[in-house]
Amino acid sequence: xxxxxxxxxxxxxxxxxxxxxxxxxxxxxxxxxxxxxxxxxxxxxxxxxxxxxxxxxxxxxxxxxxxxxxxxxxxxxxxxxxxxxxxxxxxxxxxxxxxxxxxxxxxxxxxxxxxxxxxxxxxxxxxxxxxxxxxxxxxxxxxxxxxxxxxxxxxxxxxxxxxxxxxxxxxxxxx
Amino acid sequence: xxxxxxxxxxxxxxxxxxxxxxxxxxxxxxxxxxxxxxxxxxxxxxxxxxxxxxxxxxxxxxxxxxxxxxxxxxxxxxxxxxxxxxxxxxxxxxxxxxxxxxxxxxxxxxxxxxxxxxxxxxxxxxxxxxxxxxxxxxxxxxxxxxxxxxxxxxxxxxxxxxxxxxxxxxxxxxxxxxxxxxxxxxxxxxxxxxxxxxxxxxxxxxxxxxxxxxxxxxxxxxxxxxxxxxxxxxxxxxxxxxxxxxxxxxxxxxxxxxxxxxxxxxxxxxxxxxxxxxxxxxxxxxxxxxxxxxxxxxxxxxxxxxxxxxxxxxxxxxxxxxxxxxxxxxxxxxxxxxxxxxxxxxxxxxxxxxxxxxxxxxxxxxxxxxxxxxxxxxxxxxxxxxxxxxxxxxxxxxxxxxxxxxxxxxxxxxxxxxxxxxxxxxxxxxxxxxxxxxxxxxx
Ligand SMILES: [Zn+2]
Numbered sequence: 151x152x153x154x155x156x157x158x159x160x161x162x163x164x165x166x167x168x169x170x171x172x173x174x175x176x177x178x179x180x181x182x183x184x185x186x187x188x189x190x191x192x193x194x195x196x197x198x199x200x201x202x203x204x205x206x207x208x209x210x211x212x213x214x215x216x217x218x219x220x221x222x223x224x225x226x227x228x229x230x231x232x233x234x235x236x237x238x239x240x241x242x243x244x245x246x247x248x249x250x251x252x253x254x255x256x257x258x259x260x261x262x263x264x265x266x267x268x269x270x271x272x273x274x275x276x277x278x279x280x281x282x283x284x285x286x287x288x289x290x291x292x293x294x295x296x297x298x299x300x301x302x303x304x305x306x307x308x309x310x311x312x313x314x315x316x317x318x319x320x321x322x323x324x325x
Numbered sequence: 326x327x328x329x330x331x332x333x334x335x336x337x338x339x340x341x342x343x344x345x346x347x348x349x350x351x352x353x354x355x356x357x358x359x360x361x362x363x364x365x366x367x368x369x370x371x372x373x374x375x376x377x378x379x380x381x382x383x384x385x386x387x388x389x390x391x392x393x394x395x396x397x398x399x400x401x402x403x404x405x406x407x408x409x410x411x412x413x414x415x416x417x418x419x420x421x422x423x424x425x426x427x428x429x430x431x432x433x434x435x436x437x438x439x440x441x442x443x444x445x446x447x448x449x450x451x452x453x454x455x456x457x458x459x460x461x462x463x464x465x466x467x468x469x470x471x472x473x474x475x476x477x478x479x480x481x482x483x484x485x486x487x488x489x490x491x492x493x494x495x496x497x498x499x500x501x502x503x504x505x506x507x508x509x510x511x512x513x514x515x516x517x518x519x520x521x522x523x524x525x526x527x528x529x530x531x532x533x534x535x536x537x538x539x540x541x542x543x544x545x546x547x548x549x550x551x552x553x554x555x556x557x558x559x560x561x562x563x564x565x566x567x568x569x570x571x572x573x574x575x576x577x578x579x580x581x582x583x584x585x586x587x588x589x590x591x592x593x594x595x596x597x598x599x600x601x602x603x604x605x606x607x608x609x610x611x612x613x614x615x616x617x618x619x620x621x622x623x624x625x626x627x628x629x630x631x632x633x634x635x636x637x638x639x640x641x642x643x644x645x646x647x648x649x650x651x652x653x654x655x656x657x658x659x660x661x662x663x664x665x666x667x668x669x670x671x672x673x674x675x676x677x678x679x680x681x682x683x684x685x686x687x688x689x690x691x692x693x694x695x696x697x698x699x700x701x702x703x704x705x706x707x708x709x710x711x712x713x714x715x716x717x718x719x720x721x722x723x724x725x726x727x728x729x730x731x732x733x734x735x736x737x738x739x740x741x742x743x744x745x746x747x748x749x750x751x752x753x754x755x756x757x758x759x760x761x762x763x764x765x766x767x768x
Contacts, residue, residue, distance in 0.1 A: 184344045191388065199463055228464055228584040235587075253485070253617060255477035256530040257469060261454030264469040272474050272529075274584055274617065283584040283617075285468050296530045301485045316467045 201231045204242055209320050210313035214245040216280055227280040247307040248325055249277040249284075251300055256293040269293040275305060275322055290323035326429040330555055330568040331765060332548045334721030335359035339512045339543035339709035342445035348381075348392060349399035352441050352544040355714075356400055359437075359548055362734075364562045367401075373557045374548075375433035376406035380420030380440030381713030382413060385455040387443060396439060406433075413459050414651060416440065417545070417716020418752020418761030422574045424549045425763070434554035438720075439546035442711035452540050459755050461582045473537055473652070475583060475756045477529035480654035483618040484531075486608055489657065489672030491531045495522035496675045496689065497653035498535050498706060503687050505703025507739040510718075512541055512709035518688060522653075536653040541709030545717035547724065569727045572747070573633030573764040577625025579615065579757050588613035592624055594631065594664040596638040601667050612668055620655075620757030623662030630749070630762035631664075639664045640679075640697055643764075644745035645726060647719035649753035650704040659751060663762070665697060685739065701726065701740050716752035716761065723748040727767045 173179065199206055208215040217229045221238030231240050254273035259265065271288040288305065304325035313319050335358030337343075337351050346354075360370050377400075379393030389395070393409035410419045417440045424438035444452050457471040465475075483489050499519060505511035517535065525533035550558060555566050580586055591602050591614045602612035615621035627639070636642045646663065650656035657671035666674040674680070678691030680699040702708060702722040705715060725731050726745055732738035745767070752761045 184346075186344050189388075197462070202463055226585070228582055230585065234580065234585060253478045253482040255474050255481060255532075256527070257471070257474045257477075258527045258529065259450070259453075259471075260469055260474065261457045261466075261471040262448070262450040263454055264471070265450055267469060270469055272469060272478060274478060281587065285465055285470065285582070285584050287468060293530075298481065298485050301481065317464050318468055 202229050205229045206315045206319070209309060210315065212309040214247055214307050214320060215242050216245040217241065218243045225280045225282070227275070227277050227282045227284045245280065246277050249275040249305055249322075251288065251303045251305055252276040252283050254288060254300055256296045273305075273322065285317070287318060287321040288323070289321060327431060327551050329425050329428045329571045330550050330552075330768065331571055331720065331724045332550050332555065332558060332566055332568055333359045333363045334545070334547040334717070334724050335362065336510050336545040336714070336718050336721050337543050338510050339541045339711055339714075339718075341512065341539070341541065343443065343542040344445070348387060348441045348443045348544070349396050351443070351542065352396050352439050352546065353400060355544045355546045356437070356439060359546055363558065363566060364564055365558060366561075369561045371401050373561055374402070374405065374435045374437055376427065377402055377437040377439060378420045378423045378427070379407055379409045380416045380438065380717060381409070381442055382411060382416045383442070383455055383712065385458070386446060386452070388446070396441070400439075402437070412759040413754030414649060414710070414712055415716060415752040415754035415759040415761050416713045417718070418750065418763065419716070419759065420713075421547060421716055421720045421750070421763060422576065422761055424547070425571055425574055428549055428551045428554065434551045434557060436549050437546060438549065438717060439544065440713035440717045441544035442713045443542045444540040444711060445542050449540060464584075465582055472755070473529040473532055476652045476654055477532045479583065479617050479658070479756060480532070480652070482616065483654065483658060486618055487669040487672060491523060492519055493672035493675045494536055494653040494657060495519045497650065497656045498522045499687055499689060500681055501650060501700050501704040501706045502535075503685060504682055504701055504740060505707030507735060507737045508703050508708065509735055509737075511703045511707050512539060513707045515707070516688070532652060532654065538651045538705040538710040541711040543709060543711035543714045543718075545714040545721055547717055547720045567728045567730070568768050569724045570766045570768045571763060572766045573630045575626040575629025575631070575633060575762045577622035577629070577760050579620065579622045581755065581758055583617045583756055586615055586617055586621070588616055590614060591668060592628060594628065594639070596664065597667070606669065614668070618658065619668060620658055620662050620753065620760060622757045622760035623659055623751070623753065623762075626751070626760040626762040627663045630764050634764035634766075636764065639749075640666070642747065643697055643749050644747050645698045645701055645723075645742055646749045646751060647702060647723050648699060648704070648749075648751035649715070650700055650706050651710060651753070653706065655753065656699065656704070659753070660699070663749070663751065665699075682740065683742075698742065701742065716750070719750040719752065720763070720765075723750050723765050727765055
C-alpha cells in the first residue's frame with residue numbers, strides 16, 4: 151500500500167558550508183568564490199608485520215632481535231629477511247642491548263599523530279658487529295641541550311612493560 | 326635513441342592554497358601558458374600531440390584515485406596514451422624523464438609532461454603525516470618519524486663528520502629566498518639574513534622553518550618533442566621553435582629506511598680520485614659511503630646523466646643547476662653528490678659565492694665570483710613544493726634560462742644568466758630514495 155506521507159529521516163549531522171553562492175544572473179557564476187567543505191575521514195587499517203613479526207614479539211619479551219644473512223653474514227640491526235648485499239635469506243639473531251648514538255634530532259614539531267609528544271628525540275643507534283642501524287627514541291637527556299656531543303654517546307635499550315606492538319616498545323637511554 | 330628537445334613549459338603560481346580551482350583546472354593553466362608561449366592553438370595542439378605523462382605524488386592529498394586520467398580528460402587529451410608516474414619528491418623529475426623516453430624510443434614525436442599537487446586540503450601537520458607515510462610504516466613512521474626529522478638526522482651526521490655548520494646551511498636559505506624575490510611564480514619572496522634563518526623556530530634540530538620548504542598547491546608542465554615533432558610544431562605555429570636539447574638523463578635509488586644504508590666506497594666521477602676520500606679528515610681514515618650523510622641515489626643519477634651528456638667535470642661544464650632543496654641541508658649534500666665539490670666540502674662550498682647569482686646583492690660577504698648558480702629560480706625552499714609539479718617546474722625554469730626568456734616570463738631580467746650553455750635539473754625523493762638528474766643544453 152502506498153504511503154504518501156513517507157519521509158526520509160531528518161538527522162542532525164550535515165555539511166558545514168562556508169559559502170552559498172548564486173546570483174540572479176548565471177553568467178556571473180564564474181566569479182563566485184568556491185564552495186569549500188570539511189569532510190571527516192577516518193579509517194581502521196589492518197596492518198600486518200608479515201615476516202618482520204618476530205621482531206615485535208621479541209620486544210614484548212624484552213629482547214632485541216636483528217637478522218643475519220645465511221650466505222654472506224651481513225647483519226641487519228633493523229630486521230631484513232632478504233639480504234640487500236647478496237639476496238640471501240636471513241636468520242633471526244639476538245642483538246646487543248647497548249649501542250652508540252650514530253645521529254639524532256630533537257623534533258619540536260612532527261606529523262599530526264605525534265604533535266602532542268613534542269619535543270621528542272629521534273636517534274639512529276649503531277651496534278657492535280652489526281652493519282646497519284636502528285631508528286628509535288632517546289630519553290633521559292634534556293632536549294633543550296641538544297649538541298653534536300651526543301653523537302657517539304653510549305646508550306642502552308629499555309622496553310615498555312605493556313607492549314603496544316609498535317617499534318616504540320623499545321627506546322634508548324644513556325648507558 | 327633519438328634526440329629529444331624541450332619546446333615549451335608553463336607553471337601555475339605556487340600558492341599555499343588554490344580553492345578556486347580543482348587540480349585539473351590548475352594543470353590546465355600551466356598547459357595553456359605552455360601553448361601560448363609558442364603560439365600553438367589548443368585544437369591544433371590536441372591534433373599533433375601524441376600523448377602525455379602525468380605526475381603527482383600522493384593519492385591521500387587528492388583523496389581521489391586515478392586523478393591522472395581526470396587531468397587527461399579535462400585537457401581534452403583522451404583517448405591518447407598516458408600513464409602516471411610516482412616516486413615521492415622525485416615524481417616530477419621521473420615524469421620529465423618518462424616523457425623523454427617516450428620520444429627517444431620513437432614511440433612519440435610530441436609528448437606533454439604535466440604534474441600537480443594540491444596539498445592545502447589538510448593542515449600542515451596532517452600533510453606532514455601523509456608525507457611521512459612515504460617512509461617505512463612498520464619501523465620508521467610509528468617512532469614519530471617525519472621528513473624534517475629524517476633530514477635533520479642526516480645533516481647532524483654531516484655536521485659531526487665534516488664540521489658543517491648551521492650558518493653554512495643558512496647561506497643556502499638566504500640565497501634561494503633572495504633569488505625568488507625576482508621570481509613571480511615563487512610562493513615566498515623574502516630578503517633574509519643569516520640571523521633570520523637561525524632565529525626562526527626550530528622544527529627538527531638544527532633545522533629551522535627557514536631551512537625547510539613549504540607545502541604548496543600548484544602545477545607545471547613541459548612539452549617535449551623529437552626532430553619530427555619540432556617540424557610538426559613549427560608547421561602548426563608558422564614559427565621557429567626556440568628548442569632546448571635534453572642531452573642526458575640519469576637516475577638512482579636507495580633504501581627507504583636510512584638505517585639500512587650501508588658503508589662502502591664512493592662511486593667516483595671522472596674528475597675524482599680514490600685518494601680524495603682517504604685520509605685523516607674521514608672517520609676511520611676513509612669515507613664510509615653513503616652512510617646517512619650522503620645520497621647514493623644522487624651520485625648514481627649524476628654518474629648516469631654525466632656519462633650520457635659527456636660531462637667530465639661538472640662544476641666547469643654546467644652553467645647552472647636547479648636542484649631539489651627541500652632542506653638547506655639537502656642542497657649542501659647534493660653539491661657533493663653532483664660533484665660540484667668533494668664529499669665533506671659542501672658546507673664551505675655553500676658560502677664561497679660560487680653557487681650564487683651574479684648581480685644580486687645578498688647582503689653577505691662572498692669570497693668568490695659565481696661559477697655555477699644553484700637554484701637561480703629560488704628552488705623549493707622559496708618557490709614551494711607541490712610535489713608532483715616540482716621537478717617539472719625545475720625543467721621549465723631551466724628551459725627558460727637556456728632559451729634566454731627569463732625576462733619575458735618573470736617580467737624581470739634579474740635572474741637571467743648571460744648566455745648559459747648547459748644546465749642540470751635534479752629531483753629527489755624521501756631522504757634520497759629516488760633521484761633524477763637531467764641535463765639540458767642550448768640547441
Ligand atoms: Zn647476504
